[in-house]
Amino acid sequence: MDLVADHYPIQPTAATLVRTFNNDVYRIDADDQSYAFKVYGSGRFTTNEVRWEQQLAHHLASAGVHVAADVALTSGDSVGMFEAPEGQRLFALTQWVPGDKPQPPWDDALYRTVGSSLAKLHAAADSFTSSHPRQSLRRGDEPERVIAVLTEHSERKLLVQQSAAVAQRELERLAN
Structure with a gap:
C-alpha cells in the first residue's frame, strides 16, 4: 500500500492480492473507489511497452469501451x-471494473453480449496509435x-488443427 500511497494521488485503505x-495484481481500495494495481514481473516488459498498454486502455475507455481506465502517477507518468x-x-x-465471471449454463444472450463487446473493442482499437x-x-x-x-x-488436437486451417483461409481471404 505504501507504493501506491507514495506514487498516486490516493490514500489506500486496503490491498488484496487478486x-x-x-x-502481481492487487485490488486497492481507497475511500469509495477501487483500483487494480499491476506490478509487472522483472524484465518482462520495457517502460514504453507498459506505457503503450496504459495508452491503449485510455484510448478504449475514451471510446466508450468498458475497460479499466489508466490512473496517472502524481508525476503525470x-x-x-x-x-x-x-x-x-x-x-x-487502473480503475477497478467490477464484474462477475459468467457461470453455466451459458446461453445465446451471453454469447451475443460477449461478441458485441469484442466487436466494440476491436472497432475502437482500429483507431489506436x-x-x-x-x-x-x-x-x-x-x-x-x-x-x-x-x-x-x-x-x-483435431479441433485446433481444424480451427487453425479455417483461420488461415479466412486471413488469406481478407488479405486479398
Whole structure:
C-alpha cells in the first residue's frame, strides 16, 4: 500500500492480492473507489511497452469501451518503477471494473453480449496509435506450437488443427 500511497494521488485503505503469476495484481481500495494495481514481473516488459498498454486502455475507455481506465502517477507518468531483489519491476494503476465471471449454463444472450463487446473493442482499437514502441507478441507459429503438445488423434488436437486451417483461409481471404 505504501507504493501506491507514495506514487498516486490516493490514500489506500486496503490491498488484496487478486492474482500472481508473471505479474502481481492487487485490488486497492481507497475511500469509495477501487483500483487494480499491476506490478509487472522483472524484465518482462520495457517502460514504453507498459506505457503503450496504459495508452491503449485510455484510448478504449475514451471510446466508450468498458475497460479499466489508466490512473496517472502524481508525476503525470502512467508507469512507475522500483528496485526489487530480482531486478527492476514496473507498476501501473487502473480503475477497478467490477464484474462477475459468467457461470453455466451459458446461453445465446451471453454469447451475443460477449461478441458485441469484442466487436466494440476491436472497432475502437482500429483507431489506436501510439508513439511508444512495443514488441510484437505474435510469432506466427502459435497453432503449430499448441498442436505439438496435444495428444495424437485427440479431439482437442483435431479441433485446433481444424480451427487453425479455417483461420488461415479466412486471413488469406481478407488479405486479398
